[in-house]
Amino acid sequence: MLRWFQSPATETQITHGQRLWLYVIAVITMVLLVTPTLIVVPMSFSDSQYLEFPPETWSTRWYDHYFGSPEWMLATRTSFKAAFLTMLVATPIGVLAAYGLHCSKIRFVRAAFVLMITPMMVPVVLVAIGAFYAYVQLQILYTITGLVLAHTVLALPLVVIVTGSALKSFDMSQEEAARSLGAPRWKAFLTVTLPQIRFAVVTSALLSFLTSFDEVVVAMFVSGGDNPTLTRNMFNALRDQIDPTIASISTIMILVTTGMMVLAQLFGQQKKSTKPSE
Amino acid sequence: MEAVRTNELGLRRDEWLERMKLFGLGSPAILLILVILVIPVGWLFYVSFIGADGTFSLENYERMLKRKSYARIFQTTFEVSFLTTGLCILIGYPLAYFIAGLPNRIANLCLITVLLPFWTSLLVRTYAWLVLLQKRGLVNEWAISLGLWDEPIKIVHNMTGTLIGMVHIMLPFLILPVYGAMKAIDRDLMKAASNLGASPRRAFWTVFFPLTLPGLFAGSLMVFILCLGFFVTPAVLGGGKVIMVSMKIVSNIELFVNWGAASALGVVLLVSTMVILWIASRFLNLEKMTGGGH
Numbered sequence: 075m076l077r078w079f080q081s082p083a084t085e086t087q088i089t090h091g092q093r094l095w096l097y098v099i100a101v102i103t104m105v106l107l108v109t110p111t112l113i114v115v116p117m118s119f120s121d122s123q124y125l126e127f128p129p130e131t132w133s134t135r136w137y138d139h140y141f142g143s144p145e146w147m148l149a150t151r152t153s154f155k156a157a158f159l160t161m162l163v164a165t166p167i168g169v170l171a172a173y174g175l176h177c178s179k180i181r182f183v184r185a186a187f188v189l190m191i192t193p194m195m196v197p198v199v200l201v202a203i204g205a206f207y208a209y210v211q212l213q214i215l216y217t218i219t220g221l222v223l224a225h226t227v228l229a230l231p232l233v234v235i236v237t238g239s240a241l242k243s244f245d246m247s248q249e250e251a252a253r254s255l256g257a258p259r260w261k262a263f264l265t266v267t268l269p270q271i272r273f274a275v276v277t278s279a280l281l282s283f284l285t286s287f288d289e290v291v292v293a294m295f296v297s298g299g300d301n302p303t304l305t306r307n308m309f310n311a312l313r314d315q316i317d318p319t320i321a322s323i324s325t326i327m328i329l330v331t332t333g334m335m336v337l338a339q340l341f342g343q344q345k346k347s348t349k350p351s352e
Numbered sequence: 353m354e355a356v357r358t359n360e361l362g363l364r365r366d367e368w369l370e371r372m373k374l375f376g377l378g379s380p381a382i383l384l385i386l387v388i389l390v391i392p393v394g395w396l397f398y399v400s401f402i403g404a405d406g407t408f409s410l411e412n413y414e415r416m417l418k419r420k421s422y423a424r425i426f427q428t429t430f431e432v433s434f435l436t437t438g439l440c441i442l443i444g445y446p447l448a449y450f451i452a453g454l455p456n457r458i459a460n461l462c463l464i465t466v467l468l469p470f471w472t473s474l475l476v477r478t479y480a481w482l483v484l485l486q487k488r489g490l491v492n493e494w495a496i497s498l499g500l501w502d503e504p505i506k507i508v509h510n511m512t513g514t515l516i517g518m519v520h521i522m523l524p525f526l527i528l529p530v531y532g533a534m535k536a537i538d539r540d541l542m543k544a545a546s547n548l549g550a551s552p553r554r555a556f557w558t559v560f561f562p563l564t565l566p567g568l569f570a571g572s573l574m575v576f577i578l579c580l581g582f583f584v585t586p587a588v589l590g591g592g593k594v595i596m597v598s599m600k601i602v603s604n605i606e607l608f609v610n611w612g613a614a615s616a617l618g619v620v621l622l623v624s625t626m627v628i629l630w631i632a633s634r635f636l637n638l639e640k641m642t643g644g645g646h
Contacts, residue, residue, distance in 0.1 A: 104462060170380065309587075312482065
């Protein structure tokens with residue numbers, strides 16, 4: 075142990091003992107990054123109104139309350155529906171746009187790219203009130219359609235960036251080969267290019283789903299009535315008081331997000347492991 | 353000769369058509385962004401110059417300059433953004449440095465601790481802090497049992513709570529680009545520095561640290577820009593005591609239905625974001641150019 079303290083830690087020969095402070099700070103930071111989120115999970119099973127940790131008596135009463143409430147169930151259905159539809163709309167539109175911009179090397183490409191990532195740069199509050207105003211005019215306020223369109227706009231930059239960078243590292247001469255052998259462009263894209271950028275496409279799809287599922291501010295303005303989202307209701311509940319039901323909903327949301335990311339990882343690993351045999 | 357030329361012209365026209373067709377593939381995305389984002393935001397610009405009597409006026413902007421409450425909101429917004437960015441650098445940089453020095457397998461494990469909160473819903477994380485920091489919450493309970501303070505103190509529904517939540521949410525945005533910059537550094541440079549007689553501290557500050565600056569700069573910029581327009585966390589953890597620009601925009605619409613005032617605030621927020629991004633992009637390009645020149 076003592077020898078470890080005196081052994082060099084980096085190329086500059088600084089010893090582990092000399093930079094012990096760094097290890098302490100790093101470990102504390104990592105603990106602080108992870109625990110606040112994870113501690114909600116056991117707390118949601120607490121029987122107390124005040125969500126003790128560790129819970130003195132365990133119960134599922136906050137889950138019963140959540141699953142028994144028609145309002146929360148309606149909101150959950152809306153959130154899943156909106157997220158799923160956002161994924162279905164944003165992914166193909168974004169992949170098409172990324173492909174088009176990548177292949178067409180005309181002058182406007184840079185401007186178009188900047189336009190496509192503006193939803194990321196404009197403060198989300200502005201997107202929200204802008205969409206709110208537009209939806210009143212278009213009479214699609216509080217509809218799933220409106221919600222999905224707004225969330226698609228927010229998800230598009232991610233799809234374009236993720237797919238675009240995959241296309242950049244893809245060797246386009248493969249597609250050219252397919253086309254010179256007689257395949258039309260769409261067929262060459264579907265059978266040659268798409269299978270090779272599929273990891274980026276799946277990642278884009280999952281990110282689109284999560285963008286919509288986790289989004290609060292736009293949903294606050296354009297969802298409601300018969301179609302309120304889970305996040306909208308959660309936010310409104312948080313403004314009033316600390317409702318322990320939110321802990322159970324949070325746990326479920328953590329599960330959904332983690333599930334999505336594990337899926338993405340599995341898909342990525344599958345790609346890596348099948349590659350040598352291909 | 354003539355035939356060759358017409359053929360060439362035809363080919364060129366075909367190529368141009370093909371490129372336009374490909375560019376057209378982006379049209380659904382472009383159209384959607386125009387209709388849902390650009391046109392409505394353009395309308396907000398217009399509304400911000402319309403006074404209460406329905407004619408062109410600068411009253412929405414004058415109000416911002418005259419009223420002290422608006423000055424305070426802008427001050428709070430910049431204060432929160434600067435403090436959050438600074439704290440993120442102080443906390444995030446050492447962690448990124450620590451992880452970058454680890455062997456790959458362990459580094460990936462440590463990166464999960466950064467990515468896990470990154471994936472988790474912002475609202476869930478804000479709620480978690482609300483529960484932890486409340487008067488009867490875990491932090492107070494543990495601090496009292498450890499003897500750090502005697503009475504439960506107020507750490508949420510104020511500036512402290514807001515900053516804790518914001519730093520927690522923004523940290524991954526800083527750590528990931530800094531980590532990326534650190535991984536790209538050739539560690540032999542450090543060997544060379546110490547071989548030439550530099551102390552570990554000197555080698556770090558004169559060789560390693562300057563090379564991480566582009567990543568640090570990109571990360572800080574990201575954090576700062578995101579903070580400027582932040583809504584959820586200050587709204588929940590600030591308890592009405594920390595009022596940022598985006599919250600005032602929302603309350604102008606939800607409570608007062610004053611589109612002019614909300615739009616003017618929105619325009620100022622958007623313009624300051626864009627100006628910062630524009631200045632930074634010039635600076636970043638310069639950085640790249642000088643980096644490429646070596």
